[in-house]
Amino acid sequence: MTPVTESEEHRDLRAAVAALGKRYGRAYLTRTVAEGRPPTELWSEAGKLGYLGVNLPEAYGGGGGGITELAIVLEELGAAGCPLLMMVVSPAICGTVIARFGTQEQKRVWLPPLANGTRAMAFGITEPDAGSNSHRITTTARRDGADWVLTGRKVFISGVDIADAVLIVGRTEDARTGRLKPCLFIVPPGADGFQRRPIDMELIAAEKQFELILDEVRLPADALVGEEDAGLLQLFAGLNPERVMTAAFAIGMGRYALGRAVEYARERTVWNAPIGSHQAIAHPLAQAHIDLELARLMTDRAARLYDAGDDVGAGEAANMAKYAAGEACARAVDQAVHTLGGNGLTREFGIASLITASRVARIAPVSREMILNYVSHQTLGLPKSY
DSSP states (O other): OOOSSOOHHHHHHHHHHHHHHHHHHHHHHHHHHHTTOOOHHHHHHHHHTTOTTTTSOGGGTSOSOOHHHHHHHHHHHHHTTOOOTHHIIIIIIIIHHHHHHOOHHHHHHHHHHHHHTSSOEEEEOOBTTTBTOTTTOOOEEEEETTEEEEEEEEEEEETGGGOSEEEEEEEEEOTTTOOEEEEEEEEOTTSTTEEEEEOOOSSOOSSOEEEEEEEEEEEOGGGEESOTTTTHHHHHHHHHHHHHHHHHHHHHHHHHHHHHHHHHHHHOEETTEEGGGSHHHHHHHHHHHHHHHHHHHHHHHHHHHHHTTOHHHHHHHHHHHHHHHHHHHHHHHHHHHHHHGGGGGSTTTOOTTHHHHTTHHHHSSSOHHHHHHHIIIIITOOOOOO
16 A cells, blocks of 8 residues: 655755755756756766666665655655656666676676666667557567577657667567567667658757667677566566656656746736735645646555556556656646746746646656557457557
């Protein structure tokens, strides 16, 4: 069961990360975007302080916690205006998959630097015609002697330019049935046949998006993560944390926008009264706060279920958390901009750019419509329309 209140340890973690985020803030992140570079300084300091690897095993330099703790870190950085998108990918997805299913050598090579932030890993699942539907992925892996050969194409892959490897989702043929099943491979960006192309995005973010081309990329046998026959189990070991972390990302962003709006509503005076004293301003902000807090509770529940080893329960809760957080974030940002009026569209106040950014949690890594499909089919038992 999800505790009604957070532990003292978690409250202390929130406070410490919030203090770090405050030292950098929105101005820092805006500056890195303008300079066309990643938030290296914040990433490095968060790694040195142990925040990036708080979910990874202590034996490999991590904090020994779980997705619950990692989500707290990302939410608090977001609430300070400087979220680290690659936290969703490198420690949460890739680190978790390697920690759970990797070989001892893969754990030794990757987990310590992922934990301290000296190395990063990207994650490649989305394809032009399949989205993130693992059953329609066309990137294939075939055996050639002791090697694997990967061929396919990926899109909207974050941070490939700053990653030391990409965890690629491909499909291999089951020798018994002939059917294709998902498998995970560690692919170095410098491998022969591996190409990356930046995608021109209107989204303002420090992390760039890429299209990947894998043209007969040859990999050694030990590039395979986990068992070849594990299939969806290993894949969803990474996708459920991704949904939880996306929810935390959205909640943090929503909290930041709401905080700016509340501050403005307290100080902006019209007709001798702060605008926040008028219910037309106060009530929508109160509603945004309620929505964010409700999403936060579901996110905490999803993270705790996952950390407890309940992959099935975590799958349902993680999807619900991602849906609730994405909707709450979009509404909070919209109301924040509206509260500031014309000022909400200026660079000085810095929240107009969040209008586009807040859409991310409604679209990625899975759309809200697909989450509604999941709940209607898996939870309610309704028949599929497709």
